[in-house]
Amino acid sequence: xxxxxxxxxxxDTAAQLAEITARLQKLEDEVAITRLIASYGPLVxxxxxxxxGAIWTEDGVYDVDEFFYGSRADIVDMVNGEPHQKxxxxxxxxxxxxASVNVDGDxxxxxxxxxxxxxxxxxxxxxxxxxxxxxxxxxxxxxKCTR
Amino acid sequence: xxxxxxxxxxxDTAAQLAEITARLQKLEDEVAITRLIASYGPLVxxxxxxxxGAIWTEDGVYDVDEFFYGSRADIVDMVNGEPHQKxxxxxxxxxxxxASVNVDGDxxxxxxxxxxxxxxxxxxxxxxxxxxxxxxxxxxxxxKCTR
Amino acid sequence: xxxxxxxxxxxDTAAQLAEITARLQKLEDEVAITRLIASYGPLVxxxxxxxxGAIWTEDGVYDVDEFFYGSRADIVDMVNGEPHQKxxxxxxxxxxxxASVNVDGDxxxxxxxxxxxxxxxxxxxxxxxxxxxxxxxxxxxxxKCTR
Numbered sequence: 001x002x003x004x005x006x007x008x009x010x011x012d013t014a015a016q017l018a019e020i021t022a023r024l025q026k027l028e029d030e031v032a033i034t035r036l037i038a039s040y041g042p043l044v045x046x047x048x049x050x051x052x053g054a055i056w057t058e059d060g061v062y063d064v065d066e067f068f069y070g071s072r073a074d075i076v077d078m079v080n081g082e083p084h085q086k087x088x089x090x091x092x093x094x095x096x097x098x099a100s101v102n103v104d105g106d107x108x109x110x111x112x113x114x115x116x117x118x119x120x121x122x123x124x125x126x127x128x129x130x131x132x133x134x135x136x137x138x139x140x141x142x143x144k145c146t147r
Numbered sequence: 148x149x150x151x152x153x154x155x156x157x158x159d160t161a162a163q164l165a166e167i168t169a170r171l172q173k174l175e176d177e178v179a180i181t182r183l184i185a186s187y188g189p190l191v192x193x194x195x196x197x198x199x200g201a202i203w204t205e206d207g208v209y210d211v212d213e214f215f216y217g218s219r220a221d222i223v224d225m226v227n228g229e230p231h232q233k234x235x236x237x238x239x240x241x242x243x244x245x246a247s248v249n250v251d252g253d254x255x256x257x258x259x260x261x262x263x264x265x266x267x268x269x270x271x272x273x274x275x276x277x278x279x280x281x282x283x284x285x286x287x288x289x290x291k292c293t294r
Numbered sequence: 295x296x297x298x299x300x301x302x303x304x305x306d307t308a309a310q311l312a313e314i315t316a317r318l319q320k321l322e323d324e325v326a327i328t329r330l331i332a333s334y335g336p337l338v339x340x341x342x343x344x345x346x347g348a349i350w351t352e353d354g355v356y357d358v359d360e361f362f363y364g365s366r367a368d369i370v371d372m373v374n375g376e377p378h379q380k381x382x383x384x385x386x387x388x389x390x391x392x393a394s395v396n397v398d399g400d401x402x403x404x405x406x407x408x409x410x411x412x413x414x415x416x417x418x419x420x421x422x423x424x425x426x427x428x429x430x431x432x433x434x435x436x437x438k439c440t441r
Contacts, residue, residue: 004341011370014239016165016311023318024170030325038247041277042258078422093276097390098245100332110337113389115338116261119274124262124276129411129418141207162311172315178324185394189425190407239424242407243337245392264423271409271423 029103033110033136041094041114049079057137057144065130085115088099092118097132106138172192176250177196180257184248188241188261196226201281204284204291212277221272238266316322323397327430327437331395335388335408342374349430351438359424385413390426400432 014143024103028038036055043051056062063070069075078084116128135147183202190198200223203209209225216222217264225231246259263275282294300336322357330349337345347370348355356363356372372378392415429441 006239013160013307013311017167018158018309022173023322024167026319027174027318027325028170030329031174034245035247036176036246038259041260042247046277053320061219093260093278095198095244095262095276097335098328098332098391100329100336113387114333115387115389116426117273124273126273126411126418126420128388131339131387131407139300143164160307164307164314167314168310171321172313175317178321181392181396182324185392188407189394190392192425228346234304240407240425242391242423264420270358271420273420291357 001027001059002014007140028137029108029143030101033101033103033134034099036136036143036145037099037110037112037134041096044079044084045088045092046095047079047085047088049076052076052079053144057139057146060145061147062145063147087118093124096132108134108136108138108143110134111137173250176255176285176290177248180248180250180281182257182280183244183283183290183292184243184257184259188243191226191231191241191252192235192239194226194232194235196223199223199226202292204286204293207292208294209292210294230286234265240264243279255283256288257283257287258280320397323402323432323437324395327395327397327402327428328440330394330430331373331390331393331406331428332436335390338373338378338388339382339386341373341379341382343370346373348372349439351440355441356439357441380438381412383406387411387418392426402428402430402432402437404428404430 020080040055043055053072056072056075059070060072060075062075065143067078068121069078077079093116095115095117097113099110101108101110110132112132114128114130114132117124117126120128133147134145137146138141187199187202190202197224200219203219203222205219206217207219207222209222214225240263242262242264244260246257248257249253257279258281259279261275261277261279262273264271265274266272280294281292284293285291300361334346334349337349338414347366350366350369352366353364354366354369356369361372363372387410389409389411391407393404395402395404404426405427405428408422408426409420411418412421427441428439430437431440
């Protein structure tokens with residue numbers, strides 16, 4: 001049975017609350033980034049250009065093999081553009097795997113795989129497999145991808 | 148160094164505990180639904196009909212392209228039925244991707260992809276790719292799918 | 295308006311803190327194991343032998359169809375070995391799906407799917423699909439796979 005004076009109790013409780021809040025925040029960050037990455041595929045296949053763009057910061061970069069998009073506006077344009085619209089109009093699944101997320105304060109990195117599946121003669125065809133390296137920053141509007 | 152009278156400290160601590168508990172509950176809900184969705188594939192490929200059924204409410208609906216199952220009992224029957232048993236007997240993987248989950252109080256929606264892989268001449272063959280829209284409700288037995 | 299004496303408030307707050315900490319710990323465990331499993335693919339495809347080995351305990355077992363690795367050292371050797379190096383040199387993705395994790399105190403089990411995708415004539419080819427049963431134990435260095 002622990003005896004604490006009033007002040008001792010306060011500081012003990014406050015310290016525990018602070019520790020719990022920090023642990024909770026870390027989990028929330030990790031889950032939020034996981035959710036953000038999991039939202040990319042359905043949004044990009046659904047042609048939701050603004051929502052896809054909102055995953056990135058205004059000057060966020062999307063560098064994907066032979067393509068390079070240097071801002072949120074460029075990413076929105078990519079989704080609205082004819083090649084992507086043709087791809088999704090035919091039926092596509094940007095199927096991303098579960099991300100391995102590492103949060104460090106207001107920054108985070110994550111790695112995941114993806115496959116691109118398209119409809120070909122009414123059958124699903126695996127046309128691309130890749131690895132994604134994500135960098136995130138905490139903003140006033142939540143976590144956003146910078147690269 | 149913050150000075151609080153006894154009552155002030157109590158209400159401050161109580162408010163923090165309430166806020167933490169609410170944030171924790173939200174995370175638990177999101178993780179629980181993620182886990183529920185991740186359990187579908189292994190259970191359905193394992194032929195665990197009752198456990199698959201228990202993902203849904205009693206009157207939960209599973210509407211999948213040309214098939215429609217209007218209750219938990221129908222879903223259990225589907226798993227036990229000859230077409231599904233033949234499918235899994237040959238070797239199948241209902242491979243679902245990570246879900247994007249949004250919890251709103253006692254309701255939640257989630258989106259994920261899946262691919263169906265079957266054994267064909269001793270090789271894995273991708274035979275279907277799809278998007279899943281899930282609706283969940285909190286019940287006394289945990290989160291359950293309604294549709 | 296609840297009236298509590300000093301001692302009553304203490305125990306009430308302490309009880310709530312203990313309950314919250316236990317719930318938080320359970321979430322942290324589940325997320326940590328999810329993260330560990332999600333790290334396997336990128337590490338093994340990147341040839342990071344020591345980091346792959348560190349997922350297992352020293353005497354952890356990796357039993358995969360016709361292969362059997364009976365210790366962390368054996369798993370590290372597998373990653374560094376010629377067959378695996380040849381596989382990843384050609385371009386491979388060990389794409390694991392989201393794991394269904396169940397934590398029970400200092401033990402945990404998880405189930406997930408994986409597909410192995412390799413580059414074949416510059417196209418991604420699905421060459422294997424499988425189910426993984428994982429067993430974990432809590433160690434002083436975090437969760438580790440025992441089998």
